[in-house]
Amino acid sequence: MTVAECAAALRAADDVLLLTHARPDGDTLGSAAALCAALRRLGKRAALYPNPEITESYRVLTAPYLGDGTETFTVSVDVAGETLFPRGFQGAVALAIDHHPGNTGFAAQTLLCAEKASCGEIVMEVIETLCGDLTAEEANLLYAAVSTDCGCFCYANTTAETLRAAAYLLDCGADNHRLNKLLFRACRLSRLKLEGMIFSDLRSRHDGKINIAVVTQEMMARAGATEDDCDDLASLAGKVAGNVVAITVRELAPGRSRASVRTDGSVDANAVCARFGGGGHKMASGCTAALAPEALAEQICAAVEEQMT
């Protein structure tokens, strides 16, 4: 469906429940909350499903929009498939707004714009069509959506259109200073300590092309870190200049570890992880093995080096 058709469907609806995806990020939460604010502005009853996995930074942004999940017209926002939302809503989604190329088409109607870097850019157009403008509050929520999905305009998915969408949100009153600080600059002390331990212990091999990060349970304890502090640890080793393959191994329990392998595409991460019973994609794969983290790291590194020589 088109943006205009999506806006018409929302205009016809009243009691709107907005679903966000599992392990919710800024895009799903910001987009859903902005749409919720706009629907309420039109006098409708609307709320976000109370996703139990909302993390600290996003709790403050989404709090005014969380409901009890009893609204009847169900709209999913930034959700690629039915496994990503709670049981009970399968087959029950009236409208999906999404930018994932792999959206499974689970909803009765879908507005899919796969070329957009964020779902926020789509919802921005939907709200403009619905209401004719954006409030500063909606602009703030959409800025959170747009900026987090492209790593504050640093990731490869950032396009000229993404930057123009963000510029327009600033025109509408989005406070990028406050939001950038909240979303990108501020970090829990436990996360910083854990990152610190990982970086200070990073091993660089093969002329700096392979970089290995090991995260033990002892490090987690020493940093006072919990699962909340472990987002995207697999990307850290790849920050080394000249990196080709980043290997991150996390100790799950004594003698049991999980590895994540990220490559620039010249090494097949899937082939490496398949040797340990795992897999994934060519540039990002994982596996779990009954090994201590150091041992798994060495074996993965050896498998990577075989491909590099």
Add this chain to the structure above:
Amino acid sequence: MTVAECAAALRAADDVLLLTHARPDGDTLGSAAALCAALRRLGKRAALYPNPEITESYRVLTAPYLGDGTETFTVSVDVAGETLFPRGFQGAVALAIDHHPGNTGFAAQTLLCAEKASCGEIVMEVIETLCGDLTAEEANLLYAAVSTDCGCFCYANTTAETLRAAAYLLDCGADNHRLNKLLFRACRLSRLKLEGMIFSDLRSRHDGKINIAVVTQEMMARAGATEDDCDDLASLAGKVAGNVVAITVRELAPGRSRASVRTDGSVDANAVCARFGGGGHKMASGCTAALAPEALAEQICAAVEEQMT
């Protein structure tokens, strides 16, 4: 002078020497190199003064534009005052292009746009006026200028205009994927190790409002770090969520340390540092003392706490 007048002055010139500032950053180098490329496109002789302090990431971008410093029409780019360029050019700058509000007016003519987040945004307009368009190479150099001065669109100086300028540079062919990786993602292993040690050893006081980073010579040695790895270390402690005052103390020699104090404005960093014979601004000050780093950190922290209670 206006952008049009600046373009006219450059059109009338031929043998152009472009001066960048001391400890050159992406804005001074990217802006000067882009302008150099545009002037050469018009058939002029033009080159950058071979600034000896160009760091690794920028060497690759600027290499084709570095000359021997013999050109005769001298233009400074992103330079606020005459103390920031080499001896011999004082009183000899024909044209200054700058965005620093404190530009001292040292040049015969000055194009000053203090409202711009980066000098790159001004040079973009100058090149458009001079040549009618931007090449992909010029767009790449200007993207480096614009994006580094606003921390990849994350710092408080990022405006809607900054984002639109970047969008336009992408339209003109700037490869933001490659440049973001070079300028923001990739990091020397020694820098990552040093950051890692600083973060893993960070001390949080006063309910997380004061955060203290200590950098000893032993840490520098253990990380294999040099002065090149020490850019902006004073900003690291401020990344802790809820931080109000970030104190960074660096050991200069045994028994001699330098402290940097950054605050959100509620604590007067200048007053704190003045007690140790230093000073600066309310939100960012420094001082040097004949003390071991731990001792100086404790004394600064005590002075900060006096203001907070």
